[in-house]
Amino acid sequence: xxxATTSAVAxxxxxxSGKSALAHEVARESEGIIELLSVDAMGVYRGxxxxxxxxxxxxRDEVSYHLLDLVSPDEEFTVAQFQREAKQAVxxxxxxxxxxxxxxxxxxxxxAVLDDLDIPARYPEIRRTLEARAEENLRALxxxxxxxxxxxxxxLEATNxxxxxxxxEVTLGAKRPFSSxxxxxxxxxxxxxxxxxxxxxxxxxxxxxxxxxxxxxDRGLLDEIEGLLRAPGGxxxxxxxxxxxxxxxxxxxxxxxxxECVRDAVTRSRQLARRQRSxxxxxxxxxxxxxxxxxxxxxxxxxxGADGFVGD
Numbered sequence: 001x002x003x004a005t006t007s008a009v010a011x012x013x014x015x016x017s018g019k020s021a022l023a024h025e026v027a028r029e030s031e032g033i034i035e036l037l038s039v040d041a042m043g044v045y046r047g048x049x050x051x052x053x054x055x056x057x058x059x060r061d062e063v064s065y066h067l068l069d070l071v072s073p074d075e076e077f078t079v080a081q082f083q084r085e086a087k088q089a090v091x092x093x094x095x096x097x098x099x100x101x102x103x104x105x106x107x108x109x110x111x112a113v114l115d116d117l118d119i120p121a122r123y124p125e126i127r128r129t130l131e132a133r134a135e136e137n138l139r140a141l142x143x144x145x146x147x148x149x150x151x152x153x154x155x156l157e158a159t160n161x162x163x164x165x166x167x168x169e170v171t172l173g174a175k176r177p178f179s180s181x182x183x184x185x186x187x188x189x190x191x192x193x194x195x196x197x198x199x200x201x202x203x204x205x206x207x208x209x210x211x212x213x214x215x216x217x218d219r220g221l222l223d224e225i226e227g228l229l230r231a232p233g234g235x236x237x238x239x240x241x242x243x244x245x246x247x248x249x250x251x252x253x254x255x256x257x258x259x260e261c262v263r264d265a266v267t268r269s270r271q272l273a274r275r276q277r278s279x280x281x282x283x284x285x286x287x288x289x290x291x292x293x294x295x296x297x298x299x300x301x302x303x304x305g306a307d308g309f310v311g312d
Contacts, residue, residue, distance in 0.1 A: 005037075005094045006090075006093060006094040006097070006098060006099055007099045007100070007170035007302070007304070007308030007309055008099065008100040008101070008102070008193050008303075008308060008309075008310055009088070009099075009100075009101055009102070009193065009194050009195075009196065009299055009302040009303050009308060010039075010101075010103070010110065010114055010193050010194070010195045010196070011023050011101070011102070011103045011196050011197075011198060011295070011299065012039075012058055012103075012104070012105065012107075012110060012195050012196070012197050012198075012280050012286060013105065013197050013198040013199050013276070013277075013280060014105060014199065014205060014211055014270065014272075014273040014274070014276040014277045014280075015053075015072055015105050015205075015209065015272055015273050016208040016269075017198045017199055017200055017205065017273075017278060018104060018122060018200075019103050019104070019198050020055070020297060022198060022292055022296060022299075023036055023101055024036070024055065024059055024062075024063055025296070026101065026296060026299055026300065027063040027101060028062050028063050030098070030099070031286075032064070033098050033099055033102060034063075034098065034099045034101050034303065035064040035065075035066060035093045035098050035099070035101065036063055036064065036065050036066065036101050036102075036103055037065075037066045037067050037086060037089055037090070037095075037100060037102045037103070037113075038054075038065060038066065038067045038068050038103065038104050039067070039070070039086075039102050039103065039104030039105070039106055039109050039113065040052060040067075040104045040105065040106050040108045040109070041048075041077075041082075041106040041108075041109055042106075042239070042242040043068050043104070044067065044068070044069070044070040044074075044077050044082065045069070045070075045072070045073040045077070045239050045242075046069040046071065046072055046073065046187055047072075047073060047224070047227070047231070048073055048074055048092055048228065048239060048242065048245065049217045049224060050221045050226075051216060051218065051221055051242060051243075051244040051245055052221055052226070052242065054068060055068075059089075060223065061131075062111075064083050064098075064159070066086075066089040066093075067085055067086060067089060068083070068094075069105070070085060070116075072233060073228055073231075073235050073236060073239040074231075074232075074233030074234055074235065074236040074239070075137050075232075075233075075236055076236060076237065077238065078122060079108060079109060079112050079119055080112075080119045080121065080122070082109050082112065082113070083112045083113055083117070083119060086112075086113040086211050087113075088223070090157060091225055099303050099311065101299075101303070102114065103192065103283075105276045106129065107276065107279040107280060108185070109240060110210035111185060114193045114195065115188075115189060115192060116192065117185075119181075120170040120174060120178065120180050121170075121173065121174060122169070123169050123170070123172070123173030123174075126168075126169050126172050126173050126233065127165060127166075127169045130165045130168055131165055133182050134161050136166055138158075138159070138161055138164065139158065139167060141165070142158040142164050143163050144168060145164055145167055145168050145171070148168070148171050148177065149167060149171050149177040149178050149179050151168045151177065151179035151238075152177060152178040152179040153167070154173070155179070161267060163268075163308050166178075166304050175283060188283055188284060189283060190311060191285050191311060192310050192311045193311075194287070194302045194307050194308065195280075195283070195285060195286045195287065196286075196287050196289065196295055196298050196302070197280055197288040198285040198288060198289060198290075198295050199277065199288060199289075199290055200290055202273075202274070202277075205270070205273050206270050206273075209266060209269045209270050209273060209298075210266045213244060213262070213265055213266050213269060214262070214266075216244070217262060221244065221248065222248055222251075222252070222258075225245055225249065225254060228310045229249075229252065229253075231264070231265075234256060235249075243265065243268050243269050243272050244265045244268075244269065246265075246268075247261045247264045247265035247268060248261050248262075248265065250264075250304055281294075
C-alpha cells in the first residue's frame with residue numbers, strides 16, 4: 001500500500017454484526033468526506049448483490065463505495081488483484097482530500113491491504129501441471145517441496161493438496177522459496193491502520209443471520225442466482241463457493257429441496273461468522289466494541305485525529 005496522505009480506519013468483525021450499517025451511517029453523516037472501501041471477497045463480482053449484502057442503489061447515491069462490482073462472476077479474482085485495486089482507490093480518495101474507511105469481513109483481503117502484505121504472483125500454467133500431478137501422486141509433490149523449500153513444507157500437512165500446490169507454484173514460478181515471502185498471516189506487525197471491531201453475542205448473530213437470509217429469499221435471491229446462471233459465462237469456480245449461492249445452486253442444478261438448501265445456507269453462514277470472529281480475535285491490534293454507539297465514537301475519533309494516519 002502506497003503511503004497515504006489522508007486519514008483511514010477499518011471496521012471489522014463477523015457477518016451480520018452490523019458493520020455495513022454503521023459504516024454507511026458514518027460516511028453519510030460526513031457529507032462526502034468519508035468514502036467506503038468494501039473488503040469483501042465476493043462483493044467484487046457484478047450481479048452478486050443480495051447474497052453479498054451489497055449496498056443498494058439508493059445507498060450508493062448517498063455514499064461513495066469502492067471495490068464493488070469489479071469483475072464478472074465467471075472470472076477469477078485474486079488477493080493480489082484486490083490489493084492493487086484497493087491501493088488505487090485509496091490514492092483516488094487521498095487526491096480528493098477525503099478519508100478512507102475500510103469495512104468488511106474477508107480477513108485475508110483486509111490483511112493484504114491494511115498490512116501491505118508481500119503477495120506472491122500466480123503462475124497458472126505451472127499450477128495446472130502441479131494439479132494434474134497431485135491427482136496422481138500428492139506425496140511426490142510434497143517430497144519435492146521438502147527438497148526445494150523445507151521451511152514451507154514444515155509449515156503444512158503432507159495431505160494438504162491446495163497448500164502444497166500453491167507453495168510449489170510460487171517456488172517454481174518466482175524462482176525463490178515460497179517461505180521467503182515471510183510468515184505473513186502468522187505474525188502481526190505495527191498498527192498501520194486502526195481496526196475497530198464490532199461484535200455481539202453468538203446467539204444474536206445466529207438469529208440475525210437466519211432472519212437476514214430469509215429476507216434475501218423474499219427479495220429474490222433465487223431469481224438473482226438463476227439470472228447469473230443464464231448469463232454468458234455463468235458462475236465461475238470462486239463465485240460458486242459464495243455462502244448462500246453454493247447452497248441454492250444445489251436446488252437449481254440438482255433439484256435439492258429448496259427449504260433444505262436454505263437451512264444449509266443459514267448453517268454455513270453461521271459457521272462463516274464463527275470463523276470470522278476467530279480470525280479477527282487473533283489479531284491483538286483490533287479494538288473491540290459491542291456497543292454500536294461506542295464503536296462509532298471511536299471510528300470518528302480515529303478519522304479526525306492523529307491515529308487516523310497510516311503508519312509505516
